[in-house]
Amino acid sequence: MEVIVTSCSLFLPKGSLKCFLGALKMEMTEVTGVSLKRGSLAIEDNDRVAQAEEAKRQKILDHCLTKSRDEPERVSPPSGVNVPGPPAAVSAGEGTKNSDVQLEEEEEEEEDGLFEEDEEEEEEAESFADMMKHGLTELDVGITKFVSSHQGFSGILKERYSDFVVHEIGKDGRISHLDDLSIPVDEEDPSEDVFTVLTAEEKQRLEELQRFKNKETSVAIEVIEDTKEKRTVIHQAIKSLFPGLETKTEDREGKKYIVAYHAAGKKALANPRKHSWPKSRGSYCHFVLYKENKDTMDAINVLSKYLRVKPNIFSYMGTKDKRAITVQEIAVLKITAQRLAHLNKCLMNFKLGNFSYQKNPLKLGELQGNHFTVVLRNITGTDEQVQQAMNSLKEIGFINYYGMQRFGTTAVPTYQVGRAILQNSWTEVMDLILKPRSGAEKGYLVKCREEWAKTRDPAAALKKLPVKRCVEGQLLRGLSKYGMKNIVSAFGIIPRNNRLMYIHSYQSYVWNNMVSKRIEEYGLRPVPGDLVLKGATATYIDEEDVDNYSIHDVVMPLPGFDVIYPKHKISEAYREMLTADNLDIDNMRHKIRDYSLSGAYRKIIIRPQNVSWEVVAYDDPKIPLFNTDVDNLEGKPPPVFASEGKYRALKMDFSLPPSTYATMAIREVLKMDTSIKNQTQLNTTWLR
Secondary structure (H helix, E strand, C coil): CEEEECCCCCCCCCCHHHHHHHHCCCCCCCCCCCEEECCEEEEEHHHHHHHHHHHHHHHHHHHHHHHCCCCCCCCCCCCCCCCCCCCCCCCCCCCCCCCHHHHHHHHHHHHHCHHHHHHCCCCCCCCHHHHHCCCCCCHHHCCCCCCCCCCCCCEECCCCHHHEEEEEECCCCCECCCCCCCCCCCCCCCCHHHHCCCCHHHHHHHHHHHCCCCCCCEEEEECCCCCHHHHHHHHHHHHHHCCCEEEEEEEECCEEEEEEEECECEHHHHCCCCCCCCCCCCCEEEEEEEEECCCHHHHHHHHHHHHCCCHHHEEECCCCCCCCEEEEEEEEECCCHHHHHHHHHCCCCEEEEEEEEECCCCCCCCCCEEEEEEEEECCCCCHHHHHHHHHHHHHCCEECCCCHHHHCCECCCHHHHHHHHHCCCHHHHHHHHHCCCCECCCHHHHHHHHHHHHHCCHHHHHCCCCCCCCHHHHHHHHHHHHCCCCHHHHHCCCCHHHHHHHHHHHHHHHHHHHHHHHHHHHCCCCCCCCEEEECCEEEECCHHHHHHCCHHHEEEEECCCCCCCCCCHHHHHHHHHHHHCCCCCCCCCCCCHHHCCCCEEEECEECCEEEEEEEEEECCCCCCCCCCHHHHHCCCCCCCCECCCCEEEEEEEEEECCCCCHHHHHHHHHCCCCCCHHHCCCCCHHHC
């Protein structure tokens, strides 16, 4: 059943709201499960079957994890932005406690209660439209122009994530694929028996010892059917499965025991044993990670939990987001391909393969981009309209706007917080992050904000949060520690990347508005005074050189102290916009170095590479319309399409450079507003 919002009303099938709210959490290269219809919104009811199957699989997995501690619990991402790695170094906790032990205790409690977040039900008092009526439209963030002249049409990018596949493009230009599950032959690897020689109870005791969760200083394991080979396997199992533990053999009353104990305190957990790794082997195991419906941060947290290591020993070139099937390269320090491959037997929605040992880790930003395979189902466009739209995308491209997901989904856009930081208005920063707001939020966040508005007591508001790693929880911890008169230090407790996200959002907001003005003023041609890059340096286009460039060469600056601005009307538009926001375009340095903006340049038009497409006919809305890497590994034949069918779908393939939004490419093809608010403004009184 397809449920459509017409220009008069919004119809949401029971249970769809939760899925739809989840789809709002989009990041770069991700598209939500909404119908991309001009002036309308659709959510496909038939995909609830896929969600039910996913829930059933997860329930089975959760049951297995509870039964056996040898497979730790699934880690769900917290409500705020969370990066893998060690937890924040400072915590206020509750009351007067303020020690590292307090922080560890709180975070362990959060891990135990991570499922509570998923179990929160939506507030019944507000309909979806009510929650989103204060949200943003594209107009609010400067997204106003299209480059093509074709007529738009409708299509559905389903909430089923399998219609949106992302393959990372590495620094060598190769597209990452999972196509080899074999393990490199290595005589240094222990036998497969290491994964089965220990009982579930022994693994639980060893894990508690490894993580300092009990008062024992050692764990003794009796060797049944004692042989030298059996003892060797147990030694290998403990050392490889529980980094940081050493072992020795002891005789006790005529019986042989393998005794496990700590090698070098808590640091050993984060630093895998150096002497257990062959010198001839590269220190990093590189592998391709295939994941479904998991973001990269969450995936690494899950892998580290299963491997019993810290997340910061993993490295990657770029983050991939949740609502998609994604394939990317990961590197991990001194974990064998054998151990990683064993995870394929334990994990759902993950697959690891294409293993190799390398000398170096991966570095963030080293990728060349991402390749997308996207299906738009139930399209209404004629073959001619589709041809025009896709030819335009291939030949001209699309405006390189920052997508709606850059700016948040509530009534307090992230760029407003960024602007307040740049203005040095710290009380406003605190209020913008913590004050009650309309929008799609978890119930506990709503209660936390209400408590804050009522009491202005950070400790009392913090108690309303079951998961304290979100931005709100971290700020409240900081306020508890440093007090209300030192908001700068309190805000500093939030991880640096998350703090910078706010000011980058403001830069993106300015850039979107300025590029719209540039295209409105001068169209799709270079003009004297425009900027182009020569190497990493921006230079002006002179009158005599204008014919040597195309619109695809033109860049626009994100505001900062180390950029130049165009030499035409748009330069003054930048100045006027920042002046209206009480910012000095000539002095973008901040009192706090972290918040000084150097600026950057961004191409205004992106022309996707490797563009191809086909229109296919199908009858069953639930069937997959292309094979994934895992389908190919399992030998599944590709789908066969009839010449005619009940529905038509547009299957698109294209490659984009890093930091480019696929949503903006799809917006250009369909000629539709990607904001959620635009779809939910009209008559919804029957839902109240």
